[in-house]
Amino acid sequence: MELKVFKDTIASYGGRWETRLELPVETELLIPDYLPAVFKIVKCLITPVVLQNRVTGNRWQTEGYLRCTVYYQSEEPGARLLRTEQKFAFEKSVELPAGQYAEGPAQVWGEPEYCNCRAVSEHRIDLRGAYILCAAVAVRRELELLTSLADCGIEQYTRILQGMQCAVTEEKTLTAESSAALPAAGENVLDITGSFTAGSIVLAAGQASVQGTLQLQICSQNTDSGELTVRSKDIPIQQTIELPGAAEDDAPLVRGEVLACVLSAAENAGGAGEASLSVTWKLRIEVWRAVQYRVAADAYSTLCKTQTVQTPCRLLQKTADLSGRISVSIEDDLPDAEGTVIGCFVTLGAACAVPADGERAETHLRLQGKGTAHVLIGDARGELTCYDKTFLWQPDGVWPGTADAAWPSMGAAAVRVVSSKSGARLRVDLEIETSGILMQAASTDALCDVELGEAYDDADGPALYIYYARQGERIFDIAKRYHARARDLAAANHLDTTDKPPQELTTEAACLLIPAAL
Secondary structure (H helix, E strand, O other): OOOEEEEEEEEEEEEEEEEEEEEEEEEEEEOOOOOOOOOEEEEEEEEEEEEEEEEEOOEEEEEEEEEEEEEEEOOOOOOOOEEEEEEEEEEEEEEOOOOEEOOEOOEEEEEEEEEEEEEEEOOEEEEEEEEEEEEEEEEEEEEEEEEEEEOOOEEEEEEEEEEEEEEEEEEEEEEEEEEEEOOOOOEEEEEEEEEEEEEEEEEEOOEEEEEEEEEEEEEEEEOOOOOEEEEEEEEEEEEEEEOOOOOOOOEEEEEEEEEEEEEEOOOOOOOOOEEEEEEEEEEEEEEEEEEEEEEEEEEEEOOEEEEEEEEEEEEEEEEEEOOEEEEEEEEEEOOOOOOEEEEEEEEEOOOEEEEOOHHHOOOEEEEEEEEEEEEEEEOOOOOEEEEEEEEEEOOOOOEEOOHHHEEEEEEEEEEEEEEEEEOOEEEEEEEEEEEEEEEEEEEEEEEEEEEEEEEOOOOOOOOEEEEEEOOOOEHHHHHHHOOOOHHHHHHHOOOOOOOOOHHHOEOOOEEEEEEOOO
């Protein structure tokens, strides 16, 4: 009689592949003659705009540009701030190590490495710097596991593996058109930023319908007083995205990012005193699917010696919902006690999994991100200085597990920033809106191979054994020790097997009769 073996291939979570790319910047920013000349550089920022991002096979390809933004002052009286920017294109292709990877966009984040900016002449700025672009891709490990065995006196212990798998991920760069109020007399638009808040998400076969809101903040400055004014503008969004492979009962995860905004006067803007507002933004959709597999975790034969090989199977489990708001307060001494706080803007880094604090560091994890508050401070002469204050932010919660087994998928944006001064102390209060989930890999052993050896010679052996079981021992393990049938052991000891397979039974401390296998 031949052992019947049934197998299935399961996509196990194989870990997290990460890379760090240095994107050098070496460029010149030319100030048009119709703009005031450069007197003092206040702040220079480098931020990435990723337009293409995809993993195909064993290659990750990305392209976009680094937005180099310079805030400066002219010799004109007052605390007027001027802004200019330059786009510095990049394109990268990275060969991934041998293996299998989840297709689609990678997780991308980064941080500036350094930025040196100086005025070469009144209308020319020299910029040297570098940005570190990071990416993470989920590794897939295809496992061929045993799902069932039959014949040859085989006894098997099966278990159900449950988890979540990312069925499809898609990123789309989109545009939205609206109108907004023109700056008041004596004001100029300094910057436009924003974030996306998802509303309802409906999945159908092969597509997703997303509703949400682009929440924009238009920052203007009074050219005489230097005072900053922030106006809000909400743009409702309804978008349908093609998602091949998505199903109605999947769980969608949606987040968005504002890439660029342009405010320009136009005849069709909607009325007097209004301008057309064009927004370029990126929508990311992840579709997560619940999976369930029945596998053989252990096995033995009652007729012959058995060799088994186990392997760990890792599946991602949802640990926490990360959607919400985080309040952060920053206080510090002003570098100039007599200075005036003009305003503040914030840049945020990605939240990463790190060990928890204190005694739970080895057994628990938390999420933590870095941020920088860029505070504009004016002195009595009207000159502006940008004071950078770094801070840490983190979602509430500490979870069992280790950082290397975590897969956070989340986005974050600063939706409210208020800066103030009390005496010589600076205070910044901000709210960070987050969306996403935290996944963790749970490992379970399962059989990947089994071999039968020589037959047992029990001709002269006893027909019955007596075994003193400890509390909590599994019937299957006891029967395996004596290569007896688990159901015979349960029947001989009048154990209740109603609606339960014998291998799942546990027992109190007791004396058990172990019948030899027939």
